[in-house]
Amino acid sequence: MNEVREFVIGSYHTFTDWDCFIQSGWTLDSAKPKTKYVDIPGADGQLDLTSALTGQVNFDSREFKASLIFPITKSRSAWELLKNTISNAINGQELKIQLPDVKGYFLKGRFSVGKYDDSTSIATLEISATLEPWRYKTMPTILKSTISGTKIVPLENERKSALITIDTNVALTVKFDKKTVAVPVGKTEILDFVLKQGTNNLSITGTNAAITITYQEASL
Structure with a gap:
């Protein structure tokens, strides 16, 4: 049927x-x-x-x-x-x-x-x-990673600019697009970073960190 x-x-x-x-x-x-x-x-x-x-x-x-x-x-x-x-x-x-x-x-x-x-x-x-x-994705994009030292984390984004939220168990330092932000323990929306269309490489520094990055993708 x-x-x-x-x-x-x-x-x-x-x-x-x-x-x-x-x-x-x-x-x-x-x-x-x-x-x-x-x-x-x-x-x-x-x-x-x-x-x-x-x-x-x-x-x-x-x-x-x-x-x-x-x-x-x-x-x-x-x-x-x-x-x-x-x-x-x-x-x-x-x-x-x-x-x-x-x-x-x-x-x-x-x-x-x-x-x-x-x-x-x-x-x-x-x-x-x-x-x-x-056209928004029905489900937000979620990426999980572990950080020990400094790690490049690539985020793929569709056409619409997007903010990210980072949930971490330890404090982090995140660099992106010539900006550096200190991220505390817990869940934080990062207003300093705006993901563009394509690949966005975040440089994240932390010790024994388990992180979850969430953002909403959308296309035309």
Whole structure:
């Protein structure tokens, strides 16, 4: 039996929990970069200031639209109840959504419930959302290591910049990107380091240290 495709919105599965099928043709906009160009009189082209402020490119929100389908012949009273259930669950709420074609990632943003149409035997309910541009990994990235002396620890990161949290049983010294930070025993979010896309090499110094590094990866 083929698996039924569904959205997971917050803690709700559109088919498993609501018996709703996904209408073909649901849409998700691409992440459009926020660009800034300035005309310079007497010069060719334009001056690109897109990443001048932060050193990185920012992106607009994504618009998501879909229709859920419910066989109204199944039960009109069940449909009336379902409309209220879905509206109370997601309308105006800021929630995560997992798409059926993108496993291991979620997007997040604010949802709206639109038009209901029960004029035929197949009832439809329109939903939409304004989502952040990023596809976040469902699970944070976790790396465990032992340190005796100084060790280079490579961290692979996707497109979005990320902060790291280090949990350690002994005090450490961590160097990255020309910065050095003293990390105490326990769990500490390191605000001085920002992981970039690709490989980020941390130089960690400690004695008999057992560490856990955690960070949230995201891509476009």
